[in-house]
Amino acid sequence: MENKDLELLHEIAEFESSHDMEKDFKIGWSWRHVRIWPATLNRLFKEGYLENVFRSNSYTGYRLSELGKAIVAGKFSQETPRCEGAVCLPDNLFEDIIGHDDVKELLRAVLLAEKPVHVLLAGPPALAKSLFLWEIERACGEKAVWLVGSATSKAGLWDMVADRQPEVLLIDELDKMNAADTAALLSMMEGGRLVRAKVGRELDLQYEIRVVAASNRLEVLSPELRSRFAVRRLSPYSREEYLTVVRGVLVRRENTSPEMADEIASKLDGKTQDVRDAIRVARLAPRLGVERAVKLLLG
Ligand SMILES: Nc1ncnc2c1ncn2[C@@H]1O[C@H](COP(=O)(O)OP(=O)(O)OP(=O)(O)O)[C@@H](O)[C@H]1O
Ligand SMILES: [Mg+2]
Numbered sequence: 001m002e003n004k005d006l007e008l009l010h011e012i013a014e015f016e017s018s019h020d021m022e023k024d025f026k027i028g029w030s031w032r033h034v035r036i037w038p039a040t041l042n043r044l045f046k047e048g049y050l051e052n053v054f055r056s057n058s059y060t061g062y063r064l065s066e067l068g069k070a071i072v073a074g075k076f077s078q079e080t081p082r083c084e085g086a087v088c089l090p091d092n093l094f095e096d097i098i099g100h101d102d103v104k105e106l107l108r109a110v111l112l113a114e115k116p117v118h119v120l121l122a123g124p125p126a127l128a129k130s131l132f133l134w135e136i137e138r139a140c141g142e143k144a145v146w147l148v149g150s151a152t153s154k155a156g157l158w159d160m161v162a163d164r165q166p167e168v169l170l171i172d173e174l175d176k177m178n179a180a181d182t183a184a185l186l187s188m189m190e191g192g193r194l195v196r197a198k199v200g201r202e203l204d205l206q207y208e209i210r211v212v213a214a215s216n217r218l219e220v221l222s223p224e225l226r227s228r229f230a231v232r233r234l235s236p237y238s239r240e241e242y243l244t245v246v247r248g249v250l251v252r253r254e255n256t257s258p259e260m261a262d263e264i265a266s267k268l269d270g271k272t273q274d275v276r277d278a279i280r281v282a283r284l285a286p287r288l289g290v291e292r293a294v295k296l297l298l299g
Pocket of ligand 1: 096097098099100123124125127129130132214216245249275
């Protein structure tokens with residue numbers, strides 16, 4: 001949460017404690033009472049800090065939610081995210097990702113840096129590339145936009161960025177992005193200037209965006225696109241890393257028991273380096289047993 005928002009919550013809490021909410025604000029207070037712009041209140045509501053007690057065409061009544069009160073009371077003070085550069089980052093960012101410590105450090109630095117540094121995570125399947133993008137999206141909320149190169153929106157990248165103005169653009173499967181969007185991306189990443197002509201009107205935005213992207217293949221990217229990124233190549237997991245990742249993913253995300261996770265990891269050792277294979281085995285093992293599931297799935 002940004003410091004600015006924290007200040008607003010404190011102001012709201014002060015307002016609530018200096019009035020009799022049950023008597024005078026049974027349907028909640030409105031923006032006029034707290035003198036905070038409606039759009040800001042709506043955002044705080046969407047983020048869960050306010051409750052919407054009443055809504056009509058002419059009145060929207062709010063009150064601090066339990067989460068809002070807890071934050072004002074400082075219950076989450078240790079978790080106050082770091083707010084620098086483009087975004088605020090919670091301490092538990094990337095908590096679900098096992099290993100990859102260098103990548104975590106790099107991405108944190110990139111997100112907190114004052115000026116953009118674009119990063120491309122490249123490497124074979126199932127190395128947590130998409131997971132990194134999701135985690136960033138989760139942490140950045142509306143400041144980030146996540147998109148898949150192969151499924152570009154009808155409006156196109158250019159219009160989407162102009163409309164939503166994200167601080168961080170997360171592009172999965174960058175190698176599959178179409179030519180028009182790639183051209184737009186090249187210009188956005190460089191000058192930070194976004195000019196588009198739309199129905200006879202030119203929109204000129206002075207704009208600095210940072211891009212974190214993922215791709216299986218590097219060879220298909222044009223040299224000028226590659227050059228705009230710090231390319232971070234992820235190598236396949238070593239045997240030891242594979243065992244640790246499989247154990248972690250199965251226990252935390254697939255509810256597999258630690259014993260069964262160990263059994264799956266050791267039965268797959270030498271057969272595959274793909275975490276997705278382990279997930280498939282874990283899902284079939286309760287019915288088939290680990291050994292049989294491995295045999296049927298991997299031959
Ligand atoms: N280090 C890791 N920590 C946690 N989960 C992992 C890790 N590595 C792989 N996984 C798991 O493996 C699966 C695949 O991960 P993800 O989709 O992020 O891979 P990817 O690198 O984007 O692969 P692709 O190139 O095929 O898109 C997910 O279920 C993810 O949870
Ligand atoms: Mg992926």
